[in-house]
Amino acid sequence: MSAFDPRRVRVDTPLLGRVINGRPITYLDSASSTLPPRAVIEAMDRYYTLHHANVHRGVYQTAVEATDVYEGARAAAARFIHAPGGADEIVFTKNTTESFNLLAKSWGAANLQAGDVVLVTEMEHHANIVPWFQLRDARGIDVRFVPVTDDFRLDLSNLDQLLDGVKLFSFTATSNVLGTRNPVAALARAAHEHGALVAVDAAQSVGHQPTDVVDMDADFLCFSAHKMLGPTGLGVLWTRAAILASMPPFLGGGGMIADVRLDGYVPADGPTRFEAGTPPIAETAGLEAAIRYLDGLGLENLMAHEQTLTSDALARLDARFNGRVRVIGPANSVDRGGVLSLDVDGVHPHDVAQVLDQFGVCVRPGHHCAKPLMRRFGLAATARASFGPYSTVADTDVLLDALDSAVSMFG
Amino acid sequence: MANLDDLYREIILDHYRSPRNRGELDAPGVVRTEGYNPLCGDELTVFLDVRDGIIVDIKLTGHGCSISQASSSMMSAAVKGKTVDEARETIERFKQLMTVHQTALDDRAEPVVADLRTMGELAALQGVVKFPVRIKCATLAWNTLSQGLDDAYGVQGTGSQ
Numbered sequence: 239m240s241a242f243d244p245r246r247v248r249v250d251t252p253l254l255g256r257v258i259n260g261r262p263i264t265y266l267d268s269a270s271s272t273l274p275p276r277a278v279i280e281a282m283d284r285y286y287t288l289h290h291a292n293v294h295r296g297v298y299q300t301a302v303e304a305t306d307v308y309e310g311a312r313a314a315a316a317r318f319i320h321a322p323g324g325a326d327e328i329v330f331t332k333n334t335t336e337s338f339n340l341l342a343k344s345w346g347a348a349n350l351q352a353g354d355v356v357l358v359t360e361m362e363h364h365a366n367i368v369p370w371f372q373l374r375d376a377r378g379i380d381v382r383f384v385p386v387t388d389d390f391r392l393d394l395s396n397l398d399q400l401l402d403g404v405k406l407f408s409f410t411a412t413s414n415v416l417g418t419r420n421p422v423a424a425l426a427r428a429a430h431e432h433g434a435l436v437a438v439d440a441a442q443s444v445g446h447q448p449t450d451v452v453d454m455d456a457d458f459l460c461f462s463a464h465k466m467l468g469p470t471g472l473g474v475l476w477t478r479a480a481i482l483a484s485m486p487p488f489l490g491g492g493g494m495i496a497d498v499r500l501d502g503y504v505p506a507d508g509p510t511r512f513e514a515g516t517p518p519i520a521e522t523a524g525l526e527a528a529i530r531y532l533d534g535l536g537l538e539n540l541m542a543h544e545q546t547l548t549s550d551a552l553a554r555l556d557a558r559f560n561g562r563v564r565v566i567g568p569a570n571s572v573d574r575g576g577v578l579s580l581d582v583d584g585v586h587p588h589d590v591a592q593v594l595d596q597f598g599v600c601v602r603p604g605h606h607c608a609k610p611l612m613r614r615f616g617l618a619a620t621a622r623a624s625f626g627p628y629s630t631v632a633d634t635d636v637l638l639d640a641l642d643s644a645v646s647m648f649g
Numbered sequence: 650m651a652n653l654d655d656l657y658r659e660i661i662l663d664h665y666r667s668p669r670n671r672g673e674l675d676a677p678g679v680v681r682t683e684g685y686n687p688l689c690g691d692e693l694t695v696f697l698d699v700r701d702g703i704i705v706d707i708k709l710t711g712h713g714c715s716i717s718q719a720s721s722s723m724m725s726a727a728v729k730g731k732t733v734d735e736a737r738e739t740i741e742r743f744k745q746l747m748t749v750h751q752t753a754l755d756d757r758a759e760p761v762v763a764d765l766r767t768m769g770e771l772a773a774l775q776g777v778v779k780f781p782v783r784i785k786c787a788t789l790a791w792n793t794l795s796q797g798l799d800d801a802y803g804v805q806g807t808g809s810q
């Protein structure tokens with residue numbers, strides 16, 4: 239094992255130098271967005287300082303450099319998720335949400351007819367629900383849900399039945415509310431046996447564990463740069479080259495065409511067909527730097543680190559609050575990411591988060607864009623704490639003290 | 650620095666722990682209005698029983714954070730037994746209280762408020778303006794009440810039906 243040390247990551251992360259309400263920031267909202275290391279910020283800065291030009295259109299030196307930055311990041315993203323067909327399988331989008339919309343509105347519209355079924359799960363983010371409902375409303379497809387058990391796992395007891403007649407099984411690798419890690423490869427195999435394709439929401443997994451789309455047996459993968467130490471404004475849709483080639487364009491305009499005449503247009507081949515208009519370019523420089531940084535840390539190491547933090551936090555929450563603070567998610571750290579959705583007895587999550595802010599602790603109150611899941615557990619909201627590569631047990635110390643204060647204030 | 654004690658005044662915590670006028674009304678003519686704060690999932694239903702321009706009874710159901718719960722409880726206590734016109738006036742004054750003045754963003758200054766002395770215990774909610782993201786929590790009940798009065802008695806109605 240390389241010497242992974244979260245304290246080194248902390249030194250590399252400028253935002254962790256902030257002082258909030260007189261205290262050093264305790265950032266526990268990495269499930270919403272991770273904090274970029276200096277390397278990412280500097281990569282974007284360097285891009286604007288030295289290379290900026292529009293991509294794909296110029297012959298002059300900096301325009302070529304900008305294109306190299308952009309296409310280099312595409313290749314880096316392909317390597318990062320082990321895309322078998324390389325960079326030609328990577329479509330840059332705005333975020334995970336846009337990746338799912340592209341999937342539904344391009345592949346979905348071309349391949350799904352009235353009566354076809356898309357299977358999702360009850361623990362999905364709205365990004366992997368609403369586009370399918372839109373398709374249902376527009377053309378009469380059916381949307382089915384895999385239920386969630388009382389111990390916060392997918393209920394797979396009726397999976398075969400649920401998969402019957404399904405064209406696409408679209409599910410999250412890691413729940414952004416529960417922390418639950420789903421058995422991606424096993425689910426994908428089951429779906430393929432029923433002739434369905436498989437889309438994986440990797441928003442909560444790419445920055446926290448190794449990703450290999452071949453091992454996952456996935457057909458589509460969606461993720462956001464800003465949840466893996468990269469910048470906002472950039473996401474990825476991966477799919478196998480053969481599927482990509484069959485997908486109709488999504489947005490129309492410049493950049494996505496091979497030809498335009500007075501009587502029509504011919505779309506470009508490959509990923510650019512889906513990248514209309516001037517794309518985020520500096521952000522791709524940031525993504526490539528984030529990938530390099532994560533590779534340097536070692537995603538296996540990060541996974542182990544976050545598992546240790548999660549075990550420790552689960553044990554200490556239980557010991558200290560005696561059930562007064564309930565964790566909405568698996569009770570142990572097996573097959574579980576570092577997301578702790580807290581339900582504090584008698585204290586609304588909004589108030590929990592407000593008191594915690596006084597201690598410089600950043601947690602997120604709300605439904606976390608997973609309202610069907612919240613309803614499943616009879617909750618309107620939780621206060622969610624989540625770990626990243628820079629998190630340490632000292633963050634948990636502060637969290638626990640601040641929670642104590644919230645409990646006694648409203649107790 | 651905005652102080653938590655400005656937000657969570659004792660009287661607010663008291664209304665949160667023992668909310669007034671909880672429950673439903675189902676008498677004929679009762680107006681039921683739902684309010685919703687999508688940001689934090691707060692939900693509130695206001696039941697109004699207005700007779701001859703007087704709010705003879707008001708009840709509330711729903712859930713939300715301490716600020717939204719306390720504000721709705723205080724709202725119900727403030728308007729129960731009042732005329733519709735008086736209630737509308739109180740809504741207006743409360744909205745003024747919740748308006749973020751530039752000075753409220755300055756740590757040392759208190760928000761400029763028309764006349765706190767006429768506000769009774771509602772004045773305890775003035776600290777909310779120092780926490781701008783919580784203003785929506787405090788105003789939910791008032792917007793819902795306002796909606797209920799508009800729906801039932803017309804935008805400028807006096808409640809005389």
Ligand SMILES: Cc1ncc(COP(=O)(O)O)c(C=O)c1O
Pocket residue numbers: 269270333334335336363365366410412413414439441442462607
């Ligand atoms: C599991 C999951 N899917 C999708 C998203 C949406 O990501 P974005 O907001 O970057 O589109 C998120 C982020 O909150 C998420 O956690």
